Amino acid sequence: MKMSRFVASMMMLHTLLMASVNAEELVYTRAFADDDYGSYHVAVLNAVFAATPEYGDVALLPHPHPMSQSRQLVTLLKGDADVMWSVTNSNREQRLLPIKLPLLKGYSGYRVLVINPSEQASFAQQTGEALKQSTMVQGADWPDLNVLKANGYNVSGEDWSLWFHSMYSMVDKGLVDAFPRNIIEVHRDLTRHSEKAITLEKHHLLFYPNYEYFFVKPDNIALANRLRVGLIRVLESGELETIFNRFDAHRKAQRIADGKMRKVHMLTNPSIDYTLPYARWDKHTDLAINTLKQTQY
Structure with missing residues (x-):
């Protein structure tokens, strides 16, 4: 046997x-x-x-x-x-x-702003047009860069760096006002860069088909x-x-996407010519x- x-x-x-x-x-x-x-x-x-x-x-x-x-x-x-x-x-x-x-689930189209904590009160007072004048940074080869530019945002491209170190350093040092970040990925990033002076902006949320x-x-x-x-x-x-x-990052993202406390700014996405009803x-x-x-x- x-x-x-x-x-x-x-x-x-x-x-x-x-x-x-x-x-x-x-x-x-x-x-x-x-x-x-x-x-x-x-x-x-x-x-x-x-x-x-x-x-x-x-x-x-x-x-x-x-x-x-x-x-x-x-x-x-x-x-x-x-x-x-x-x-x-x-x-x-x-x-x-x-x-x-x-x-x-289409959460790639939601962008929350990562800012220096000292700027939180300033962003709370900004309207949609004022928000467009804030200096922002995105990856140089990311489709999001062109989307933000096409919608009138003051954004520049930064070369790829390990875990976006350069982008977050720019926010930390005040070289830019904000780094728009995917709502799924942002929590991981904040943990990785916890030594920097960065935080989630509390009042705005960008959204476009993505x-x-x-x-x-x-x-x-x-x-x-x-x-x-x-x-x-x-x-x-x-x-x-x-x-x-x-x-956990997905569950946190859903709370941001479905939350009622942020002003949602609707953007167009010239990078694609369709929207998906089943996103x-x-x-x-x-x-x-x-x-x-x-x-x-």
């Missing part, structure tokens, strides 16, 4: 090892080497691949070199990686293949379809919502699923 259990265990181990050996390696790009970065997106990718076993086994690997968003795009086009996640714009959708489910998708190389139709089918299945099962809610896929699940089912690559 013991021998039978031993043989069965060895056979199972052999099967797992063979699956690992035969698994297709898929590489995702990343902005930072930190193990914490992208943990939500990687969890979603793993769930998507687990939900589509008929497509074969996958070994998901990070690209060895962190890089800017523009460099990630080039890396996909060269075939040195297979998938990336990013907020979209028309240029990215022309050059890459987007899987149009907003991974962050969606974060998975992207693949244009000719990688097979991977695009697998991601599409897998996202449909994890939406149908509720697993995507479960994964989303595991992250909040937790509230419009059937619409999100049906749209994905009708998508053709």
